[in-house]
Amino acid sequence: MKKIFLVFVLSIILLSESFGQGFSLGPQVGYYKSKAADEGQLAYGGAVRLRLSSGIGLEAGVNYRSESYADNSVTITNYPIMASAMIYLLPIAYGTIGAGWYNSDIDYSRQWNAAGYKDGSTSDFGWHFGAGAELPLGVVTLAADIRYVFIDYEFDKLPGKEIDSNFYVITAGVFINL
Numbered sequence: 001m002k003k004i005f006l007v008f009v010l011s012i013i014l015l016s017e018s019f020g021q022g023f024s025l026g027p028q029v030g031y032y033k034s035k036a037a038d039e040g041q042l043a044y045g046g047a048v049r050l051r052l053s054s055g056i057g058l059e060a061g062v063n064y065r066s067e068s069y070a071d072n073s074v075t076i077t078n079y080p081i082m083a084s085a086m087i088y089l090l091p092i093a094y095g096t097i098g099a100g101w102y103n104s105d106i107d108y109s110r111q112w113n114a115a116g117y118k119d120g121s122t123s124d125f126g127w128h129f130g131a132g133a134e135l136p137l138g139v140v141t142l143a144a145d146i147r148y149v150f151i152d153y154e155f156d157k158l159p160g161k162e163i164d165s166n167f168y169v170i171t172a173g174v175f176i177n178l
Contacts, residue, residue: 022051023178024141028061030171035164037067049086049143049175057086057094069165073112076165077105082128092136094145097129102151126151132171141175 025048033040045063052058061084066077084098102124108117132145148168 021053024049024051024175025178026140026173026175028063028171028173030063030169032065032167032169034067034069034167036069037167038069038072041065041067043169043171047173047175054091055088057088059084059086059096059098073109075107077107079103080126084128093131093133095129095131096145096147097127099125099127100149100151102126124151136177139177141177142172143175144170144172146170
C-alpha cells in the first residue's frame, strides 16, 4: 500500500512539471439546462486559457445559447462573456469560479406581445463555480468541466409562471497549446 501511494505521489509531482505555464485557445461545445427552461440545449463558443503556474490558471470565453421558458412563451438568445479562475487540485483536475456578463435578446411569443409584453435586450451579471479536467496530448489539450451558473434575468414575469434562470452547463473543448 505504501508503494502504491508513493508511486501516486511521485506521478503527480512529475506530471505537475509538464503542466507549468502556457497559453491555449480553442472551440467549446456544451449542454446546459436552466431550472425553469422547457428543455436543455447545446451551446457553442470558444475560450482562451492562460496557465500561470502548475496550480493556477485563467480562462475567458464567449458562447452562444438559446433557451425557451413557459412552454415557448419566452425565448432568450444569450451571448455570455465569462471569466474564470482555475485552481488545479491535481495536475489535470481543477476547480473553477468566476463571473459573466450575459447579453440577452428576449423574445416573447405573439400572444404575450399582444398582451403588452415587449421584446427587448438586457445585460445581466452572473457568477459560477464548478470543476473540470484537462488531458494534454502534445500540441492540443482536451478539457471538460461542469459549472453551475447563478443569474437572475431582468425580464417581465409571465402571469402564474415563476422563472428560475440559474443553470448548469457541461462543456468540452479542444485547446491548441501555443
